[in-house]
Amino acid sequence: MTDYQYDPHAIESRWQEVWEREQTWRVTNSHDADRANNAYILEMLPYPSGEPHIGHLKCYALGDAIAHFNRRLGRRVLHPMGYDAFGLPAENHAIKTGEHPRDSTAASIASFQRQFRSWGISIDWSRELATHEPSYYHWTQWIFLELFKAGLAYRKEAAVKWCPHDQTVLANEQVDADGRCERCGHLVEVRQLEQWFLRITDYAERLLGDLDTIDWPSNVKTMQRNWIGRSEGAEVTFRCEQLGIDYPVFTTRPDTLFGATFFVMAPEHPDVMRLAEGTEHEHEVREYVNVALNETNQERGNAEKPKTGVSLGRTVTNPVNGEQIPMYVADYVLMEYGTGAIMAVPAHDERDYAFARAFDLPIRRVIAPTGEEAEDDALPYAGDGVLVNSREDFDGLPNREALGAIVHWLDVEGKGHASVNYKLRDWLVSRQRYWGAPIPIVYCESCGAVPVPEDELPVELPEIDDYTPKGRSPLAAAEDWVNTTCPSCGGAGRRETDTMDTFVDSSWYFLRYCDPTNAHAAWDAQALREWMPVDQYIGGVEHAILHLMYARFFCKALADLGHLDFQEPFKALFTQGMVTKDGAKMSKSRGNVVSPASIVERVGADTARCYILFVGPPDQDAEWSDSGVEGVHRFLSRLWRLAAETAEAVGSASAPLVSDAGAQGDDLALLRKAHWAIEKVSDDLRRFAFNTAIAAVMELLNDCSRLRETVETQTMRFALATAGSLLFPFAPHVAADVYERLAGERVWEAPWPSADEELLERDEYELVCQVNGKLRDRVQAATGASADELKALCLAAPNVQAHVEGKQIVKEIVVPGKLVNLVVR
RNA sequence: GCGGCGGUGGCGGAACGGUAGACGCGGGGCCCUCAAAAGGCCCUGUCCGAAAGGGUGUGUGGGUUCGAAUCCCACCCGCCGCACCA
16 A cells, blocks of 8 residues: 655645636625525735734634635635735834835735635635725725715814824724823823814714624623713703803713712813913912823823812802802813713712812712611712702602602703713724825815815825824825815815824725725625625624724714615624733744744644634634644644545545445444534534534544444545545645545535434434432443333443442433433432 | 623543533553654543442532532632723
C-alpha cells in the first residue's frame, strides 16, 4: 500500500484554484427566487489595517461554516466581503510617513484579500466593495442628503467632545469612561463648535421597542437599552420670577415635588452667568464654572467626591406649593441629561441629600415608609411609602399612586406634564479629518447650507499635501476644491470641509452588497427584497453599541423615507468571543500575537479554522494553544490518510455510497456511528455548537481507525466519506479532497446528508440500573421492552441484587430507553 | 450601586432534570525502529481496595425531586457593560 502523507498546502491551493476559476460561491440576484430559500450570512466587514489577525480568522471561519451549512441545505447563500476603508489609522500613518492613505489602505486590502483566499473562505468576490471608493461613498453622500432633506441631518453649535491629539471632534460613543479618546487615549476636551448631527434621538423609542423583534444575544440588547437609557417621569416648570424665565426640569419622581427645597443647574447651562450677573455671587459663580468645565467627566462623575457648588443668588418658585427655593450651580448636574437643571429633593435622593448637608439646606421628608420598612426613618429614603407633608389631597396616598395624581394635576394647572427622557444623544457625524467621505454640502452667503445636487455626486476627496490636522479639516487647504458655486443661486459658494464619521460608511454597507454595482442608485428595491434583512450577522461584541445602533437607526430612517421596507437590518446576531494568548488579549505590546498567516503556513488553513472552532463555544473567549492546534492537525492528517488508503483499496470512486441497514457486526456498528454523527453534527450546526460538531466527527474517525481491520471496504468508504461531508463547513479543503477521493463528487454539490432512521434505531440498548438514584449496574435491554420487562431485567442484574437484598422496594421509576430506578428502604 | 454572563479533572471544554467529565491537550505505559521523528495501541477526577466493588466529587449553604452540574432560594468569587442619568 502506498504510504500517504497529508499535505495541506497542496490540497488547499488545489481547491482554492477550483473555487476561484469556477466562481463557485457567486450568487446572482434572481427576482423570482423564493426569499425563504435565500440566506444572507454576513460577518462584520474588516477595517483594513496591516494584516488580518486571529480574531478575523475566528469571525470568518465561523461565518463560513454557517454559510456552507446553509448552501448544503439547498439555500442560495449571499456571503459577501468588503472593507471599512476610511478612518483615522490610515490617516495618522499618512501624517507620519507621507504615504497617501489610499496607498496604505490598498496595500492592506490586498493582504486581507490574499489571506481570505488562503483560508478558503467562501466569498462571492463579485460583490466586493470598499467604503473609500467613490462608487461607494457616492451613495453614502446620497444617504446623508436624504437625511438632510428630511431634517434628520442638521448643523448646530454645541458643546462637543474634542480630542486635542487627533484634532477632531468625537461622538459621545467614542469617548471612553475615563473621558479619553477611544482611538489615541488622550484626554478629551469640551469645545463649542458648529457640527453636523444625525437625529438618532427621534428614533430612541423605536430603537428600544424593536429590540424585542430581533434574535440577538441578551447582553447586546441590554447594552443598547442602557445606552438609550429611557426613563419615565414628568417635566415640571419652575419659574424664576426675578428674571421672568421658566425653567423646565425632568424628574422621575414627581411624587417628591413637595420635598424640593432647592434647585440646581449644570455649569454648562447657558443661563448660569445671566442669572448670577449683578448679584454678589457673580464672581464666585464665574470661577466655579470655569473650574468645573475644565474637569474631566471622570473627575466630575466620581460619586465619592464631596458635593461642590455655588449659590446663584436667585430663587425659583416650586410650582406645587409656591415656595421660593434657592438656585445653585453644581457640577453634579449634567447638561447632557434632561434639561440641565434639576429640582433637588434632599430627603429622597442621595446626591441632593449630600449637597443639602454640605450647604446646610432644609431637608423635608415627603414620603414615609410603610409596613416592614416603617422602622426605617433614615434619610435619604429612596424607597416607596405614603405621602406626607405634601397637600391634603395627596397626603396618605401610596407614592406610586400619588405620582400619577400629581402629574395629572400639574397637567391641568399647566405647570407640567408626563414626559419620557433618554440618555441617547444625537449622533455627531462631522470630523475635521481628511480620510473620510466628504459631507456633500455647499455654503452660500445667501442660500445657507445647500445640498450638492444628486447628479454632482460623488463629491470626491481632493488631493492634498498635508494631512496634519490643525483644528480645521485638512480639506480646507484645497482652495480650488473648496471654492465652488452655489448649486441653488449660482453665486460663490464654499464646500463643507468636514468629512463623515466612518461609522456612517458602515451603517449601510450590507445594503450595497445586495446590488453592489448599481451606478444609478444606492440599490434597487427589488434586489433588497431578495436578501434583506440579514439572516445571520456575526461579529465582535465590541460593536454592541456603536455600529449596531447606527445601522439600526439608518434602517429605520431609510424605511421612513420610503427606501426600505423593513425595520431591522439584522434578524439574528451572533457575537464571537475573543481569542486570547496566555490569558490576555493578543497585542503587539504584550508580544503575544499569533498571526494567522504563520499558522496557515505551518499547518494549513483547515487546521487553523478547525482548531479555532473546536477549542470551545464560539461566543466565549478562547485561549490559543499551540499543542491544541497540533491535536487538530493530527485529526485531519488521520482522516486524510485513512481516506486515501481506503480510496486506493476501493479503486473506483464512481460507485454510489452505500449504507446498508442489513449490515452485521462491526459494519453495522460503524454505519450506525456514521448516521449518529450526521444527526449530531446537523443538530450542533443549527445551534452554532461547532466545537461539539467537530468532536462528533472525531469520534466517527476514531471508530473508523479502530474498526479498520474488521469492516468491509465499502463500509469504511461510506463512513469516511460521511466524515468528510460533515467536516466540510469547518475544513473545506481537506473535506473536499476526502469526499472526492471516496465518492467521486464535489462535496459542496452534494446535499447535506440525512440520517437513516432505521440505522439510528437500535434493537438493543444499555439500560441503566439505579438503586436510590445511584448507578449500580448496566444491562442490555431490547428496544421495545415493556416497563415490567425492564424492571425484571434490572432486578436480575447482580449488582442491583446486592443493593436490594433484604430491603423493601417502595417505588420504581422506569424510563424506557433510559433507566430503571428502584427506591428501597 | 444597577444590569448581563459565568464558576465542572492538571488544562480547553462535554453533558433534553436521568450513566458527570464526550472530544482534544497534557501526563503515564507499551508497540513499531539500530535509534529517533512520525505513526499505532492502552491507561488517566479523587480516596479505599490486589480485584470485584465501594465512598466521594460540578464555587458555598439550603430546598424541590425517585433522581440536580442542570430547577428554586440565599450567599461567595470572576468577567463584561452602564453608572452623580435627577
